[in-house]
Amino acid sequence: MDYDFNFAVVWRNWDLLAQGLGLGLSLAVLSIAIGTGIGLIAAFGMLSKLRPVRWIALAYVSAIRNTPILVLILFTYFALPQMGVRLEKIPSFIFTLSIYAGAYLAEVFRGGLVALPLGLREAGLAIGLTEFRTKIYIIIPVMMRNVLPSLSNNFISLFKDTSLAAVIAVPELTYYARKINVESFRVIETWMVASLIYVAACYIIASLLRRLEARLAIPR
């Protein structure tokens, strides 16, 4: 293989790559925050006593989980305006990724809720807390700590999914990588650097989250 490696072209654009990485991370953080809210509502919905509520929550979760995220992204950005809902690129992507995250997190939270001992809720009620407060002070905090590892994994997946924002020209890491690729023709270098940045970022995020998990874990 005769190929002269030249990383200088890629490095010259390090500021773009850094910006892209920063935007990708911000998109993932925002989406997991909103998605957690949606996921909690959907999880309690799936466990509701009311059949229609259960049905709606279940329909949402399985529809989103079985649809490719690219279709969802394109749908929100290109098809929703036809219904009069016109969102800018970045809000549109955050919207999609939050809805997407919500469906996956709903499954995680549902599992966490089902695994809690029944007595926990009863103990909350017994000291005079309402159902709602029992959820806020006891059920949700305990469940959240139990599912932290899944939450971390979901965050890393979401971060990787932010690469798809490039498709609607949101300037994150993959978008800039394509741009550098086209402008410099240093194809191998560009994609090696781009994927290495992703791998390194995922690795660092994962180890930071492991530490956070250890700190938030319920002592025993």
Next chain:
Amino acid sequence: MNFTLFFADLWTARMNLLNGLGQTVLISVGSVFLGTLLGVAVGLALTYGHWLLRFVVRIYTDFLRGTPVFVLILACFYILSVVGIDLSAFEAGVLALTLFCSSHVGEIVRGALSAISKGQTEAAKSIGLTFRQSFVYVLMPQALRQILPTWVNTATEIVKASTLLSIIGVVEFLLATQQVISRTYLSLEFYLFAGVVYFLVNFAIEQAGRFVERRIAIPN
């Protein structure tokens, strides 16, 4: 929404869409098949390999799992042509999905094999089975049952990820749909339609997986 127009256009474009769906199926089946073969090898290497082999394979899986599939697809598509391996977009895409699938299957296989208790291997040895015999008659049958649900899940992930090949110009189902949209301007209707089709495909795969799972379940 304009249903009359939609159905008329759907009928006109039926052959194009069916071809696209055919491509999607071909891509998915091909990648899952090849990815599983490679993945089993990866999993075995991770479990039983010499430490050097384990180390190398570990880097391979971690790298692939840390890179977004989209970046993987773009990298395969752009890089291979530069280094003189002439692959079509279709082939480059299938290669990327195969690599992606193999890293996931490898991890699943390793997890399943290491989850089977040491006692099983010892019991197999104690009745005089060789390593190969104990693997074939004792470990593999148990591991396969464990692997199945996650493997089916990986298959649906691949179907969803196959939509990303549309970006490098493979006319699979999503790109076929987009081509129809560019002719008809019915983005809402056709994106919804695409979502429903993907949902049905994945739902069918999931149900088939559950069916097999029930059939081969160990009674208890």
Next chain:
Amino acid sequence: MTQVLKITDLHKRFGDLEVLKGIDLTMQKGDVVSLIGSSGSGKTTVLRCINLLEDFERGTVEIAGEAIGYRHDGRKRRRLPERQIARQRAMTGMTFQQFNLFPHMTALGNVMLGLLKTQKKPKEEARSIAESWLERVGMASRKDHYPGQLSGGQQQRVAIARAIAMNPQLMLFDEVTSALDPELVTEVLAVVRDLAADGMTMLIVTHEMRFARDVSSRVVFMHEGRIHEEGPPDELFGAPKTERLQGFLARSEF
């Protein structure tokens, strides 16, 4: 004498199974009543109805003269709104077989939660009440430990402090020792005994016959959803009248 608890004609069914077939029970302030009987006799269900953890279909439960759980609109019987139910639940303190401590809070946090959120006490007051009850059950030195760091007996003592710190009119103990290793039973029973000696009104479901005999002012034997026999402990254990109770006592270990 003030009446603390009055149960009249309490009925409860789970689907087709009628678990309580008309229970009548009254307790005065300072009474310590033990409910005994084989499993499935409905004794735990009585406690859970009093704490409104179960709905019941017929009959009334009054605590300190207030009918709890339901109100009557003419002939219709309706469950009270949630806030009322929550307030009424706090009139009784409940401890559970499985302790049910909140795993994400320290012992002190467990005891303080109800004081802060239900009784809206200021933080400092809640803390000092909680600390004094933890002291009382011998857990002061472990107040900053999490439930997962405590033995079963210690957890149950914290659970008792959590319930009693709310200053309930009536304490309900649901088989407080049956999930404990034998060597931990004594420390928990000692706490209950201590509270009884202090004049706390208590309704106790237990399998520990010796303990029931020692601590109770009255013992109630339940069988198949009915009260089969009741009386002072010496009478009930010394000279059981019915054959069922005789059989039950013969099978129970002392």
